[in-house]
Amino acid sequence: MSMISECAPAKINLALHVTGRRADGYHLLESLVTFTDTGDQLSFSPASTDGFSVSGRFAGNVPREGNAGGDNLVVKARDMLRSVLAGAGLAAPPVHIHLEKNLPVASGIGGGSADAAATLRGVMRLWEIPAGAVDLPTLALRLGADVPMCLAGTPLIARGIGEAIEPLRGLPSFAMVLANPLQPVSTPDVFQALESKANAPLSLPGELIEAAAWIAAIGNLRNDLEAPASRLVAEIAVISGLLAGQGATLVRMSGSGATCFGIFSDSAQAKAAEAALLSIRPDWYFQATTTISGAQACRA
Numbered sequence: 505m506s507m508i509s510e511c512a513p514a515k516i517n518l519a520l521h522v523t524g525r526r527a528d529g530y531h532l533l534e535s536l537v538t539f540t541d542t543g544d545q546l547s548f549s550p551a552s553t554d555g556f557s558v559s560g561r562f563a564g565n566v567p568r569e570g571n572a573g574g575d576n577l578v579v580k581a582r583d584m585l586r587s588v589l590a591g592a593g594l595a596a597p598p599v600h601i602h603l604e605k606n607l608p609v610a611s612g613i614g615g616g617s618a619d620a621a622a623t624l625r626g627v628m629r630l631w632e633i634p635a636g637a638v639d640l641p642t643l644a645l646r647l648g649a650d651v652p653m654c655l656a657g658t659p660l661i662a663r664g665i666g667e668a669i670e671p672l673r674g675l676p677s678f679a680m681v682l683a684n685p686l687q688p689v690s691t692p693d694v695f696q697a698l699e700s701k702a703n704a705p706l707s708l709p710g711e712l713i714e715a716a717a718w719i720a721a722i723g724n725l726r727n728d729l730e731a732p733a734s735r736l737v738a739e740i741a742v743i744s745g746l747l748a749g750q751g752a753t754l755v756r757m758s759g760s761g762a763t764c765f766g767i768f769s770d771s772a773q774a775k776a777a778e779a780a781l782l783s784i785r786p787d788w789y790f791q792a793t794t795t796i797s798g799a800q801a802c803r804a
């Protein structure tokens with residue numbers, strides 16, 4: 505088997521309502537999630553020993569411990585899947601994994617979770633494991649609350665701690681700019697700073713067809729983590745203001761931040777906003793992108 509490629513798109517929490525807390529401290533969420541058509545890129549090649557290499561703009565921010573990759577979620581995903589396969593008597597030979605890290609790290613767009621999900625998909629293909637042989641969503645949840653949704657990779661509503669996934673038909677594609685002040689944010693710190701843990705659930709009108717109606721409905725929803733994250737990172741308010749200043753019809757923070765997204769009327773407007781924002785703050789991250797509609801894979 506020759507080299508296999510998988511892409512790991514950014515996860516966008518178009519809305520994120522925190523509705524309660526479990527006994528173990530994890531928060532109960534209701535989140536409207538979509539994915540971009542670009543992101544990190546991974547490749548998987550047969551090798552004589554396991555290997556892990558990283559390139560790309562954010563390679564330096566990726567955790568690595570020695571050549572094997574240490575506590576990187578890519579390496580954890582490979583090793584966890586291998587041990588499950590060993591229990592079932594299935595072969596999982598050595599693999600070299602290369603990660604092109606294009607997404608900012610610890611930024612609320614689930615790059616690490618997307619890399620873990622792409623690794624599960626990639627090594628399953630490389631090792632030619634039949635789809636039903638492993639319970640991948642359960643394995644994914646052991647890697648992180650966001651990994652099952654990244655494995656699903658389609659527009660969805662996530663509930664529970666993120667693992668109860670309901671695919672969402674009809675969500676349109678949006679032209680978007682992702683904006684990040686390159687201040688990593690710790691997800692546990694943001695949850696801890698959240699004052700009210702029991703907030704109103706997510707609710708969408710039944711009949712939404714036009715993109716404008718979807719944007720209006722999403723505008724009525726919230727990200728409950730935006731206020732606590734903004735108290736921890738002052739630049740979140742600044743970068744939201746910059747997106748709004750470029751004419752975004754909706755601006756919100758994704759996940760636990762600090763990445764904010766702006767929805768624009770079309771890709772040309774998003775590209776123009778990206779260029780304008782980069783000229784204002786060349787040291788920050790601005791990326792024009794498009795979100796998927798339906799179960800569309802991103803470009804590998």
Ligand SMILES: C[C@@](CO)(OP(=O)(O)O)[C@H](O)COP(=O)(O)OP(=O)(O)OC[C@H]1O[C@@H](n2ccc(N)nc2=O)[C@H](O)[C@@H]1O
Binds near residue numbers: 531665759761
């Ligand atoms: C907030 C969200 C929204 O999609 O996204 P990100 O900001 O990470 O992208 C996710 O819930 C993050 O999922 P993920 O980043 O996989 O979280 P995990 O590694 O499982 O958990 C990290 C820590 O976050 C807190 N945590 C996470 C998920 C959750 N539903 N409740 C929590 O309280 C816990 O303190 C946990 O120890």
Ligand SMILES: Nc1ncnc2c1ncn2[C@@H]1O[C@H](COP(=O)(O)OP(=O)(O)O)[C@@H](O)[C@H]1O
Binds near residue numbers: 689691
């Ligand atoms: N492949 C990876 N890419 C990014 N972060 C990783 C990766 N593997 C492990 N991590 C760790 O996971 C944490 C969360 O990263 P990430 O998924 O980028 O952010 P978020 O959970 O805010 O969306 C980081 O603090 C980082 O140390």
